[in-house]
Amino acid sequence: MKYTPWGNFPNTQENSVPLNWTGSPLPLVSDSCLPRGLGRSYGDSCLNSPGLLLDCTPLNHFLSFDSEQGILKAEAGVTLQEIIENTLPKGWFLPVTPGTKFVTLGGAIANDVHGKNHHIDGCFGNHVLRFELVRSNGERHICSPTENRELFRATIGGLGLTGLITWVEFQLKKVTSANIDVETIKFHNLKEFFEISEESKNYLYTVSWVDCLATGDDLGRGLFMRGQHSSDGDFSSKSVNSQSPLNVPFNLPSFLLNGLTMQAFNTLYYNKQFSKLSKSKQNYNPFFYPLDAVRNWNRIYGRNGFLQYQFVVPHESGQEVVEEIFKKISDSRMGSFLAVLKNFGKIKSPGLLSFPREGVTLALDFAIKGPEVFQLLEELDKIIISNHGRIYPAKDARMSTEMFKASFPNLDEFLKWKDPNFSSLFFRRVMGETKI
């Protein structure tokens, strides 16, 4: 069956079996297996051809919710959307959310997702109280920060390679509203971005959109958004669900996305706001999940798919590195509509292979139009590695073995806890293995 990752690259034929009950034993496999949720990873970390995919979406039972303490126990295939719809009316929100709610709990842990509040709350893994992990030898382990601690740390950000997470118990965040009071501030260059970031440290949510096609004096211009939950006590949602009326029904021809259309879009986006600062109140849906409103937005990049590139570099070299990379992307004229820029905070995730670290992170898309894109990203990799940065495995489909091994210092420790019968295309690629 055809299963594609969110970036539509690579394209593989995958075998998949649904898992319906957490108590059932894992299917016997001759080669390897890999748990899969909603397949929102951009690259090959959610693929395993010719091995087997374990479809976890039927594992979607809620098990218990303590509405006093905000502790939810649910099976790994439950989606963030279902969780929000269930707990937000009771005053509890996700402790950390990525830019889409169409991911499963298991996926949120396996990729140790982060969000706009990383500088205050860390990663998703920082809020996980415990989970059950089933290994291919049939053993079941309850993992927590105190029990089976090593497996706990290896599984958070472990890309599904340590076994199957069947259920998860985690701490939700008490909030005062489903709405966010948002301030949007224009910045003209990266220096201003870092200044505004510094003075916005106490805002719960911060993120920036940057026009990475702008050159010269405009290099690094963008919009800085910072927000807090409103105090209006309104817990309703303006629903953005999977049945959203906006849809991209098929892959668009790639000529629609070219330097001119993107530049026009970015200029419009940047100039949609005239004043330096604007204030608004937004429902959580448009604030956290603007792209969820357009189903299958990934198809705008055409049949060949796209690569998303997200890196983090430490603050010491942050501004110069980001500037250098902007220049390269802007010269190449291959970059995306918009880039997302954010400062990560100090909080360390328990995850051994967790991507976030203190520093500045930038994420952007590249339509795959030819080999030049891969060459460009190779060059960017070199800059990042020489500045002690790393790129996000959940979004990767191309990084080299050297890049991966150099940027994840806990890799050797992780490998001790990896399940021998769990694997992925990503894992085999970055480990330089050709066979399973």
Add this chain to the structure above:
Amino acid sequence: MKHIMIYGASSAMAKQVAHLYAKRGDRLTLVARNAEKLETIKSDLETRYSAQVKTIVQEATDYDSHSTLFEDDLPDIFLIAHGILTDQDKAQSDNSYLLNQFHTNFFSQTSLLTHAANAFEKRGSGTLCVIGSVAGDRGRMSNYAYGSAKAGIEAFCDGLRHRLSKVNVGVVLIKPGFTDTPMTAHIQPKGALWAKPEKVAKDIVNAIEKNKPVKYTPGIWNYIMFIIRNIPRFIFHASRL
């Protein structure tokens, strides 16, 4: 608030039906043979909807236990959703397998329906609903062991509906087409005719609401089965359906 009893509650369709009733605040009694699965479904419904859920562990072919379900706390709606997909090849070569299939797919349903019908008749209200199949509409070489059990259920329901029409008790037969459930997980690939259990569940709840005697779900199976039923035998026999 109604009381809904679902037999075979861990099946994919039954689970979705339970969600719909729990969501609108109805009280549920779920019956299935696996206690662990029942507990999981119960927690799910309780956590999501604060639903009132009771569970009963029972084997469908344990006929003696059937009557206990209707001794007290009689439900308003009784839905029978259990069944297994018969392996036709095995049924042709293994006679005891064939007969056992009829226990699970036909005898148990008739026994349960009879106990429920008697209780509902006495009370003078309620709806009985059974999940049959389009496979019961015409025997086909690829699955007539399964199909004939479902055809038997249809005739049984016809008669029961006739009898209970005198006392205001409804009998609803659901005929799903291809449905993407664990029972059919091994069938690949799944084409455009395959429906999600969520869709089938909505149709079940609607059919019960409207007291429809027979409901094909999704609706397109009305037309498909009309054609299948009416293909002349000499053409039908040229196929391997």
